[in-house]
Amino acid sequence: MPAVEINRVSFLVLRELRRPIMVLLLVYAFSIIVITYTPGPVIDGKTHHMSIFHAIYFVTYTVTTTGFGEIPGEFSDAQRLVAMVILYVGVIAWLYSIGAIIHLMQNEHFQNALKEHIFINEVNRLSSGFVIICGFGDTGSLLARGLSDNYISGVVIEANPDRIKALALRDYRVAMPGLCADASIPKHLLEAGIRSPNCDAIVTVTNDEEVNLRIAVLARLLNPDLHIIARSKVEVYEEMLASLTDHVAVIDPFKTFADGLMMSIYNPVMYALDQWLVGARGASLKKAVCPPRGAWVICGYGHMGHEIHRVFDEHDIPTVIIDSEINDVDAIPNLINGRPTERTLRRAGVDKAAGIVSATADDGHNLAILVNARTINNSLFSVVRQNLHQNEVAFSAADADIIMQPSLVTARRILFRLIAPMLNELQEYLHERNQEDSEYINRLIEHLSSVVGYKTPHMVTITLTRQDAPALIHYLNVKQVQVTLDDLLRDPRMRDEHLTTLPLVIHSGQESIILPDLSYQVKENDKILLCGRSAAHRLLNASLNNPYTLYYLITGQDQTRSWFLKAVPRLINQIKQTLSGTSRSIQNG
């Protein structure tokens, strides 16, 4: 496929430049022939003619208007006449050719073809695994930043040329090639490397649900084994996406948030742990956000209002909804039809309510609702939706209890699906355990904070393959030594201590072990999800690659590195043995 595109660019260049080059060729040939035939000055009764070499030299500097003073010899008047003709014809031919080149360069289609060509080359040059990101809005750019922080490349397809320009100006730690194109056209997905063995996943976060669905279907058809992560905010699309393939994950930021909010009301500790694991801003193991259980006012019955109303309804928390754009007023109980002003807020009972959710699609309205409601009831628990990333400062100043930024929720969820796909299993397991034994989570949090600390942890998935952990695999396969997690997670600077990291999940073959014991014996191709400090993960990575550090970690001894220093004691031993052998034979003899 790429070969065709390369041909297309060179084909365009050749086709457009065919005529100018032909014109130049003819003009040069004509000039050279004419000047050689023109009689030169007469010296010693012999008429001199210019040689072909001199003619080429003369024409070259004349038609490019360089005009060196040095000429092969003095000219006759006939030659001077011809020289003038050559100059004018040649200059016109050059102007025409340069004009044609500039014309080609300015051609929009040519520019697009050239950009596509460069994009394909960039994608082909990506050596490690990459993720295709369709849509570079708020979510796409947050996701790209997160991927870059984890040293994963992204390939971006975005239809808006301004956003692609913005992408080009960002400073990422890894390559992030971008193409301005419609991602729902199969050709562009192929150009983005959807069939490349390095492609790990495709993420669809365009603002158009239809487009997201179309991309997911195309991805399913073009590469059936590829992981697809789709953002969707509409139930119908979610169902259609989910039924596509086993490899699809649908992220609905509002549903995620509503479920989280409910969890934080009924199980604040579990919620705090969840947030801490996914590295939410301000999340700490020490303090849990505890929304109250009283009556709530929901302003704006869009998708977010809908989802929050659903979960509150399921748990029998009384709600009042304020919205002015509902057609079927009777379908929703406790609806106040109108804009959320002070009057409607009072009617909704804000003065007695426990909490308020401002969930309209307009940031200005959301902030206004928050300020209005606070003047009526200062002790309100406030949840506010921030639609645009650029309004960050205003929302921080508003000092709401929970700021819900859909793009951030989506980006973080997707990021963790990509960098720590096993985290989901842990969370599911914890939810199950939590229902059986509510003290379990508290004990786990205590353990986590004693090892990792309260601050947001760094998550990493390490794969014990020949490529990523050569020293360890050599150890396991060649030396046939058993290595436990306890050995690996020791501190290479001080073997008695452990690194500040904790294994959360291990995938070994078909088996998956949650919160493994340190006595677990690692095997080749194991995948381990670790949660800890990034410095510890760097040290671990170094130990997995350096045979000497690994030897020290496992045995506690420094291995002799020098071949010579190893050979000398061996030699001495041999000599000793031979000597004792001979002395014994002498004694025996």
Added chain:
Amino acid sequence: MNFDKVIFGFFIILALTLNFGFFLGEYENPEHHRSYEFFGVIVVNFIATLLKLGDRSQIGAILLASSLVADLQLIAAAVYWGVAVHVNETGLTPEVMSSIVSLSGGALLANIISVIILISDTLMSRR
């Protein structure tokens, strides 16, 4: 403390100090640069190279490379010395001596790099 590391560090640092000793002095004056000293520099450098063989880590590779550079420079200087004295029989003129000393200066630089890598690696491991 590790006895291997003592031997290793000893020879690498000795290679540097001997080299420095030979390099020191007026660079044109044969009186300041003795042949026995030079011989010692070469031998210790060879031993240091030998000790560096067999290390499979990245740092080991760089250490070996810097040692090989020092060896190459010293061998060049030795060959030049021998040719000047015994083949061309020009003797140790100021020109010859300055060439030999500048070649050993290059080896000195390679030895300094070796020692810096050795020390920084030891400090990095923090034990």
